[in-house]
Amino acid sequence: MSSPVTDIPVRGGNITAVPPLPDSERKPLTKKEMSADHPTWCPGCGDFSVLALYFKLIEKRKLWHEKITTIAGIGCSSRFPYFVQAHGVHYIHGRALPFASGVSLSRPDLHVFVFGGDGDAFSIGGNHFNHTARKNIKMTYVVMDNWVYGLTKKQTSPTSPPGFKSKTDTWGAVDQPINPMKQAIAAGATFVARTTHTNPNHVLQMMEAAMDHDGFGFIECLSECVEFYPGAFDSSNPRKGGAFNLVPETHDVTDEIAAYKLADEPFPGRFGIFYKADRPTKNKLEAGINAKAQEKVKGLKHWQILQQNFDRMK
Amino acid sequence: MSEATMTAPASGGRPKVSKISEAVIRIAGNSQDGIQAIGGFLARLAGRSEQEVMTSYEDHIKSLRKGGIVLFDSDHVQPKPEWQQEYRHLGVAISSMTVEAIGGTGKDKGKNMFVLGLVAKMFDLNVPKLEKLIGERFGGKDESILNNALTAFHAGYSHSLDNVLETFRFVEGQKRAGHQVVMTGNEALGYGLIAAGVRFGAGYPITPWSDIMELLRRELPKYGGTFVQCEDEIASISMALGASYAGRVAVTGSSGPGISLKTEALGYAVMAELPLVVIDVQRGGPSTGMPTSVEQSDLNIACFGGHGDSPRVVLAPANVEDCFYTAIEAVNIARKYSVPVVILTDQAIATRIEACEEPNLEKVCQDISPDLTPIADFKPYDLSASDGLTHHAPPGKRIASGKYPVVTGLEHDEMGHPTGSPKLHLAMNAKRRNKLRKLASELPVPQVYGPPEGNVLLVGWGSNQGPIREAVDRARAAGDSVSSLHIRYINPLPPGLENIFSGFNRVFVVELNDEGIYGYGQLAGLLRARYCDAKIQGINKTDGLTFKVKEILEQTRARLAAAKAQPATA
Ligand SMILES: Cc1ncc(C[n+]2csc(CCOP(=O)(O)OP(=O)(O)O)c2C)c(N)n1
Ligand code: SF4
Ligand SMILES: [Mg+2]
Numbered sequence: 001m002s003s004p005v006t007d008i009p010v011r012g013g014n015i016t017a018v019p020p021l022p023d024s025e026r027k028p029l030t031k032k033e034m035s036a037d038h039p040t041w042c043p044g045c046g047d048f049s050v051l052a053l054y055f056k057l058i059e060k061r062k063l064w065h066e067k068i069t070t071i072a073g074i075g076c077s078s079r080f081p082y083f084v085q086a087h088g089v090h091y092i093h094g095r096a097l098p099f100a101s102g103v104s105l106s107r108p109d110l111h112v113f114v115f116g117g118d119g120d121a122f123s124i125g126g127n128h129f130n131h132t133a134r135k136n137i138k139m140t141y142v143v144m145d146n147w148v149y150g151l152t153k154k155q156t157s158p159t160s161p162p163g164f165k166s167k168t169d170t171w172g173a174v175d176q177p178i179n180p181m182k183q184a185i186a187a188g189a190t191f192v193a194r195t196t197h198t199n200p201n202h203v204l205q206m207m208e209a210a211m212d213h214d215g216f217g218f219i220e221c222l223s224e225c226v227e228f229y230p231g232a233f234d235s236s237n238p239r240k241g242g243a244f245n246l247v248p249e250t251h252d253v254t255d256e257i258a259a260y261k262l263a264d265e266p267f268p269g270r271f272g273i274f275y276k277a278d279r280p281t282k283n284k285l286e287a288g289i290n291a292k293a294q295e296k297v298k299g300l301k302h303w304q305i306l307q308q309n310f311d312r313m314k
Numbered sequence: 315m316s317e318a319t320m321t322a323p324a325s326g327g328r329p330k331v332s333k334i335s336e337a338v339i340r341i342a343g344n345s346q347d348g349i350q351a352i353g354g355f356l357a358r359l360a361g362r363s364e365q366e367v368m369t370s371y372e373d374h375i376k377s378l379r380k381g382g383i384v385l386f387d388s389d390h391v392q393p394k395p396e397w398q399q400e401y402r403h404l405g406v407a408i409s410s411m412t413v414e415a416i417g418g419t420g421k422d423k424g425k426n427m428f429v430l431g432l433v434a435k436m437f438d439l440n441v442p443k444l445e446k447l448i449g450e451r452f453g454g455k456d457e458s459i460l461n462n463a464l465t466a467f468h469a470g471y472s473h474s475l476d477n478v479l480e481t482f483r484f485v486e487g488q489k490r491a492g493h494q495v496v497m498t499g500n501e502a503l504g505y506g507l508i509a510a511g512v513r514f515g516a517g518y519p520i521t522p523w524s525d526i527m528e529l530l531r532r533e534l535p536k537y538g539g540t541f542v543q544c545e546d547e548i549a550s551i552s553m554a555l556g557a558s559y560a561g562r563v564a565v566t567g568s569s570g571p572g573i574s575l576k577t578e579a580l581g582y583a584v585m586a587e588l589p590l591v592v593i594d595v596q597r598g599g600p601s602t603g604m605p606t607s608v609e610q611s612d613l614n615i616a617c618f619g620g621h622g623d624s625p626r627v628v629l630a631p632a633n634v635e636d637c638f639y640t641a642i643e644a645v646n647i648a649r650k651y652s653v654p655v656v657i658l659t660d661q662a663i664a665t666r667i668e669a670c671e672e673p674n675l676e677k678v679c680q681d682i683s684p685d686l687t688p689i690a691d692f693k694p695y696d697l698s699a700s701d702g703l704t705h706h707a708p709p710g711k712r713i714a715s716g717k718y719p720v721v722t723g724l725e726h727d728e729m730g731h732p733t734g735s736p737k738l739h740l741a742m743n744a745k746r747r748n749k750l751r752k753l754a755s756e757l758p759v760p761q762v763y764g765p766p767e768g769n770v771l772l773v774g775w776g777s778n779q780g781p782i783r784e785a786v787d788r789a790r791a792a793g794d795s796v797s798s799l800h801i802r803y804i805n806p807l808p809p810g811l812e813n814i815f816s817g818f819n820r821v822f823v824v825e826l827n828d829e830g831i832y833g834y835g836q837l838a839g840l841l842r843a844r845y846c847d848a849k850i851q852g853i854n855k856t857d858g859l860t861f862k863v864k865e866i867l868e869q870t871r872a873r874l875a876a877a878k879a880q881p882a883t884a
Contacts (some may be wrong), residue, residue, distance in 0.1 A: 293536045
């Protein structure tokens with residue numbers, strides 16, 4: 001007894017195909033071509049500069065609309081994909097990384113960018129962060145850390161410093177916050193960097209380095225929530241009388257312990273690449289497993305490979 | 315198969331040989347005893363075996379018919395005196411005789427092969443064929459393992475069954491056309507997915523789903539595919555959705571507890587209109603429940619689990635062979651309707667070994683790799699699409715207009731951008747709902763088993779199909795007006811049910827779940843809500859075992875008596 005197998009949909013439906021245009025004849029995308037919806041962020045929100053620098057990155061590195069995928073979870077910062085004119089996904093709260101992993105692992109031809117907030121990354125998505133990092137799945141992940149829940153209007157976040165008066169800690173936060181740098185290093189991330197939205201050149205520099213890294217590239221980007229945590233990062237902003245200190249030139253980025261120590265410096269701490277390891281990505285390791293498995297079935301059609309299993313079940 | 319087909323014992327004289335066409339052999343033992351292997355060999359030889367974990371025969375003796383034979387290991391089991399009256403107990407020192415034959419201790423392997431030998435003798439099974447199967451199973455390893463297995467088997471076979479007053483011989487069954495393959499339901503699902511073209515999956519281990527993920531992890535690399543073991547079930551469905559979004563339907567799965575975790579993302583798949591296959595190998599619930607027992611209590615979560623209105627497709631295969639084709643069908647429905655499809659199977663089908671006709675793989679296997687040809691313009695949620703059927707443009711696809719889609723879980727406009735517009739929410743809800751109405755209209759009207767009109771219609775789904783049909787056969791043989799209907803499209807329901815129900819005085823929905831506060835189970839609840847028909851009632855149980863034919867007949871009779879209607883069975 002077999003069940004009726006439904007028709008397979010016509011690929012692409014009734015959509016007109018167009019001839020491909022060779023990349024060599026294409027011009028870098030302009031800001032206009034890259035922007036989609038006008039951002040719904042509050043005027044002055046730090047997230048604007050991250051978006052502007054993403055556009056810069058796309059332009060500078062001649063990335064095409066269709067070659068990148070912008071993925072996010074839920075939060076103010078996670079609205080990102082709506083503002084970018086490219087294939088994008090607005091997924092559910094905290095789970096952008098596993099979704100992005102599914103894209104990354106099945107489509108080596110794409111570059112996957114993930115954007116999100118501190119709650120999305122380290123609270124509801126905390127475990128996914130650890131596992132995506134240790135598996136070293138190739139993608140670039142920018143966490144726009146504002147030390148607060150912005151979208152839900154000022155609750156304590158896992159990065160809120162003790163004493164921060166939120167709607168869920170009106171007397172001041174009491175829980176030990178997560179240190180994103182330490183978390184990333186301990187989880188096994190192979191590229192760990194820190195930047196701040198008030199230093200555009202540095203943000204771009206970090207984004208480029210993360211993108212060029214063959215692996216899970218993580219950037220914590222301080223991004224002020226002017227609405228619910230104004231002034232949070234003033235002490236890291238020279239224009240507000242603070243100090244923007246780079247990672248010392250003598251720092252060895254392959255030294256995990258040194259990176260951990262760097263991450264332990266009190267705020268405003270250091271900015272730059274804390275840690276970088278050359279470890280094979282899951283993408284590569286899986287491709288290796290596949291190459292080995294496919295060697296044994298060389299020349300066979302897929303149905304013939306399956307037939308081998310069925311022959312053993314007779 | 316039936317429990318009543320063995321003939322009654324002859325008294326006195328030489329052991330008699332009875333000709334039989336079917337037999338039920340139940341095997342109980344500790345989990346390390348390798349009882350599954352005995353079932354596997356018998357299934358390969360005879361066609362079908364089921365597995366329930368039977369760790370003590372006391373729990374299962376009720377399923378033996380009066381006068382049936384209990385063959386027990388007299389080294390370890392002390393039969394109850396009162397049962398010795400009702401059943402023929404036959405003690406064989408299985409442990410010590412195995413030790414005698416192959417050495418080692420009573421805890422070592424080999425007892426199962428000894429028992430297989432005993433059974434082979436008792437039922438006059440084809441010894442050379444069994445030897446060949448044993449060779450296939452144990453060959454290639456250490457040679458002494460195969461030798462021990464064969465020695466234990468022959469020791470069992472040559473053991474004199476003096477006490478058995480009869481042995482049995484199967485009458486030649488009808489030769490079935492084509493080749494037969496033997497596998498479990500979980501294997502059939504796994505291979506079905508591969509045949510369907512699925513090349514990515516993600517999951518987290520849980521019994522009885524793990525077999526499927528282990529199989530896919532092992533097999534997919536040969537096809538250039540990947541299966542990822544994730545940190546949890548939420549990550550699993552998310553990763554599978556990511557791969558589906560990337561252009562090729564992916565699979566995730568679990569059993570009850572993990573399905574609960576997946577529901578938020580499942581709702582996303584409905585909202586975002588992403589194709590996906592989700593396998594739920596049901597086990598006893600709620601919570602951690604009864605991990606190795608069968609139950610059909612996830613129908614509600616499969617159809618309705620999650621928040622908001624989230625229409626999705628739910629299919630329930632009826633047997634092992636059906637698992638293979640259901641997997642392919644699920645993939646194709648997911649693709650055609652851009653919707654998640656839940657395959658609701660259960661522990662009984664998952665672990666049961668059945669012989670089925672070998673599929674024509676060359677014909678069945680399909681390529682569903684994404685199409686990245688550039689297109690002129692694209693709307694991911696085009697409201698003018700007929701029947702609401704739209705398909706995503708995967709990332710990597712160039713869109714000449716320069717307008718790119720966003721796939722989203724927020725209510726959205728046709729480009730996937732968020733909207734708070736009540737008009738759009740109405741229109742998009744209708745789009746998502748109409749796709750399923752369209753699917754419903756395309757489904758085949760299910761066939762009634764037995765006459766299409768009569769007194770009682772037994773409605774079943776999933777692994778209940780076998781015992782329900784057997785119950786119908788027996789009831790009809792006794793002159794009662796009973797037919798049955800098997801439903802494999804759970805959501806949406808197939809057309810024509812109302813018409814079928816109208817041909818019967820009583821409709822009893824037979825399911826392995828609780829009768830609930832109002833006296834009927836989950837499918838019955840769905841059918842009552844759909845057809846407003848109070849004659850739809852439930853026959854339910856949750857003892858962790860599949861329905862026995864006897865139980866269905868008894869409960870049918872009880873329902874009829876309670877309704878003061880004419881009894882269905884004598
Ligand atoms: C499962 C789930 N729980 C809770 C929410 C509500 N929620 C949306 S965003 C958010 C926190 C956002 O904070 P963060 O990730 O730091 O992003 P920000 O808005 O600060 O950029 C919460 C709690 C949700 N959408 N889904
Ligand atoms: S609430 Fe805060 S984080 Fe959200 S948009 Fe406004 S300023 Fe930015
Ligand atoms: Mg935040």
